[in-house]
Amino acid sequence: xxxxxxxxxxxxxxxxxxxxxxxxxxxxxxxxxxxxxxxxxxxxxxxxxxxxxxxxxxxxxxxxxxxxxxxxxxxxxxxxxxxxxxxxxxxxxxxxxxxxxxxxxxxxxxxxxxxxxxxxxxxxxxxxxxxxxxxxxxxxxxxxxxxxxxxxxxxxxxxxxxxxxxxxxxxxxxxxxxxxxxxxxxxxxxxxxxxxxxxxxxxxxxxxxxxxxxxxxxxxxxxxxxxxxxxxxxxxxxxxxxxxxxxxxxxxxxxxxxxxxxxxxxxxxxxxxxxxxxxxxxxxxxxxxxxxxxxxxx
Amino acid sequence: xxxxxxxxxxxxxxxxxxxxxxxxxxxxxxxxxxxxxxxxxxxxxxxxxxxxxxxxxxxxxxxxxxxxxxxxxxxxxxxxxxxxxxxxxxxxxxxxxxxxxxxxxxxxxxxxxxxxxxxxxxxxxxxxxxxxxxxxxxxxxxxxxxxxxxxxxxxxxxxxxxxxxxxxxxxxxxxxxxxxxxxxxxxxxxxxxxxxxxxxxxxxxxxxxxxxxxxxxxxxxxxxxxxxxxxxxxxxxxxxxxxxxxxxxxxxxxxxxxxxxxxxxxxxxxxxxxxxxxxxxxxxxxxxxxxxxxxxxxxxxxxxxxxxxxxxxxxxxxxxxxxxxxxx
Numbered sequence: 001x002x003x004x005x006x007x008x009x010x011x012x013x014x015x016x017x018x019x020x021x022x023x024x025x026x027x028x029x030x031x032x033x034x035x036x037x038x039x040x041x042x043x044x045x046x047x048x049x050x051x052x053x054x055x056x057x058x059x060x061x062x063x064x065x066x067x068x069x070x071x072x073x074x075x076x077x078x079x080x081x082x083x084x085x086x087x088x089x090x091x092x093x094x095x096x097x098x099x100x101x102x103x104x105x106x107x108x109x110x111x112x113x114x115x116x117x118x119x120x121x122x123x124x125x126x127x128x129x130x131x132x133x134x135x136x137x138x139x140x141x142x143x144x145x146x147x148x149x150x151x152x153x154x155x156x157x158x159x160x161x162x163x164x165x166x167x168x169x170x171x172x173x174x175x176x177x178x179x180x181x182x183x184x185x186x187x188x189x190x191x192x193x194x195x196x197x198x199x200x201x202x203x204x205x206x207x208x209x210x211x212x213x214x215x216x217x218x219x220x221x222x223x224x225x226x227x228x229x230x231x232x233x234x235x236x237x238x239x240x241x242x243x244x245x246x247x248x249x250x251x252x253x254x255x256x257x258x259x260x261x262x263x264x265x266x267x268x269x270x271x272x273x274x275x276x277x278x279x280x281x282x283x284x285x286x287x288x289x290x291x292x293x294x295x296x297x298x
Numbered sequence: 299x300x301x302x303x304x305x306x307x308x309x310x311x312x313x314x315x316x317x318x319x320x321x322x323x324x325x326x327x328x329x330x331x332x333x334x335x336x337x338x339x340x341x342x343x344x345x346x347x348x349x350x351x352x353x354x355x356x357x358x359x360x361x362x363x364x365x366x367x368x369x370x371x372x373x374x375x376x377x378x379x380x381x382x383x384x385x386x387x388x389x390x391x392x393x394x395x396x397x398x399x400x401x402x403x404x405x406x407x408x409x410x411x412x413x414x415x416x417x418x419x420x421x422x423x424x425x426x427x428x429x430x431x432x433x434x435x436x437x438x439x440x441x442x443x444x445x446x447x448x449x450x451x452x453x454x455x456x457x458x459x460x461x462x463x464x465x466x467x468x469x470x471x472x473x474x475x476x477x478x479x480x481x482x483x484x485x486x487x488x489x490x491x492x493x494x495x496x497x498x499x500x501x502x503x504x505x506x507x508x509x510x511x512x513x514x515x516x517x518x519x520x521x522x523x524x525x526x527x528x529x530x531x532x533x534x535x536x537x538x539x540x541x542x543x544x545x546x547x548x549x550x551x552x553x554x555x556x557x558x559x560x561x562x563x564x565x566x567x568x569x570x571x572x573x574x575x576x577x578x579x580x581x582x583x584x585x586x587x588x589x590x591x592x593x594x595x596x597x598x599x600x601x602x603x604x605x606x607x608x609x610x611x612x613x614x615x616x617x618x619x620x621x622x623x624x625x626x
Contacts, residue, residue, distance in 0.1 A: 175385070175390070175420065
């Protein structure tokens with residue numbers, strides 16, 4: 001597959017891939033790498049600056065921040081996968097059905113999706129998370145639901161284009177059933193842009209989950225989660241204990257940066273038309289994301 | 299020749315959407331009452347400019363496009379009202395070869411997978427049998443069994459069109475719509491493909507509906523020709539006769555436009571002025587009157603009837619009314 005090779009030739013995409021791979025490895029190997037149990041409270045060691053014993057310092061309960069970040073990676077990887085999984089599982093069939101069969105139902109589906117898209121995603125996620133109830137499950141569902149319209153709209157657009165191709169008409173002329181056409185011809189041909197959207201969606205999901213946790217709508221303490229860690233460290237920035245916020249912040253930033261670089265690399269490889277560097281634009285959006293909550297549209 | 303396919307007053311009207319502001323509505327008449335019958339083993343060619351409805355005709359017969367009204371009888375059986383399952387079964391008997399050999403094959407499927415799809419859909423064959431049948435079919439259309447593992451982008455246009463033909467024929471249909479099957483190919487390849495289709499026709503006793511805008515190709519391959527203009531059939535007749543002595547002024551113009559290989563032969567060339575009118579808003583009376591060099595006053599207001607003028611020729615033109623034939 002030339003396109004894969006092309007994606008691998010892009011240095012930025014490689015950087016993205018490495019960043020993502022490293023974090024996934026950290027998440028998998030956390031119990032073996034982490035020097036301390038993540039939730040072990042050592043009040044005598046509280047608020048220690050980075051040192052040889054505590055690489056990233058300790059927090060206000062004396063917990064080792066490096067260990068907590070490693071364990072936090074598990075939560076992050078997990079939330080990303082589950083919420084994007086939810087979004088795919090619901091968004092792809094909705095978009096494909098709306099695009100392929102069209103009609104009144106298709107129209108209705110897409111208008112509902114448009115309505116969801118019209119909300120700033122973070123605000124919507126907050127509202128959903130608050131109504132589902134706090135905790136990791138609520139956050140996962142909220143982030144997943146917020147991402148549904150993105151997938152639905154992408155697949156809808158792809159389906160509308162692909163179903164007009166002659167090879168689809170050829171299959172219809174052969175008497176192939178609609179379901180088979182949809183799953184064997186339409187969706188596989190929409191795979192490339194979907195993969196890009198999944199990659200970018202993972203980045204966005206990580207960000208939204210962290211934001212929810214930061215706001216107290218995500219994981220419950222004492223689970224180590226990066227957004228929540230930043231939230232705890234907030235009060236200590238002024239008193240000089242910067243390590244409580246900076247290290248989880250760097251963790252969030254590198255994961256998201258990794259996903260976005262990878263997604264952009266894949267997109268450039270799969271789309272011969274728009275070979276502009278979109279990374280800078282995405283980084284700009286990334287900074288506005290937390291204010292407006294929007295910034296994931298294609 | 300017994301009729302395999304009998305089409306009566308077939309219509310396809312597309313409703314035009316009313317715009318948010320301003321006027322709209324009405325219908326575009328892509329097919330406006332076409333009748334014809336195609337005999338077993340015959341090649342019937344449909345010619346016309348783009349927008350004349352010739353492709354719509356082919357696809358409506360196969361119900362890839364649902365007709366608005368009219369009747370299509372295949373082997374004496376009405377197929378316009380068939381349900382999805384019956385229609386699916388009928389697909390093995392009626393097939394289509396598309397114009398664009400690039401767009402009509404799924405780029406992600408190997409040739410073998412593409413040819414397997416119709417077999418899997420309709421027949422319960424073992425993997426062995428399916429494989430054998432695919433390989434035989436590839437050889438029938440002049441490819442080799444090695445091609446089964448190739449992807450469409452690895453093949454030339456002519457080879458792809460051979461795959462398209464193989465796919466259409468692998469379920470052993472009786473009737474095949476050929477929708478401009480050679481117009482996307484190089485001239486040198488065109489001849490090969492046409493020849494292949496002729497061979498296959500006699501070998502498998504196929505009946506063709508050959509849709510084309512290329513009159514020299516039509517003259518070569520077809521037994522009978524129907525000329526379409528703005529969704530209506532304007533003239534039908536046996537190929538040789540129709541080319542020798544075209545009746546309808548539109549047919550005359552089309553035939554006079556065929557390039558003549560012999561420069562000594564001089565013919566009067568009829569040049570039609572103007573564009574094909576839009577089917578959204580066709581001219582009143584005879585749709586061709588706006589461009590017809592022989593138009594008379596009645597052509598503006600009266601729609602010419604479809605009438606049989608000799609044993610096997612029909613035409614829709616006021617020039618061939620009973621009275622006017624007496625005059626001439």
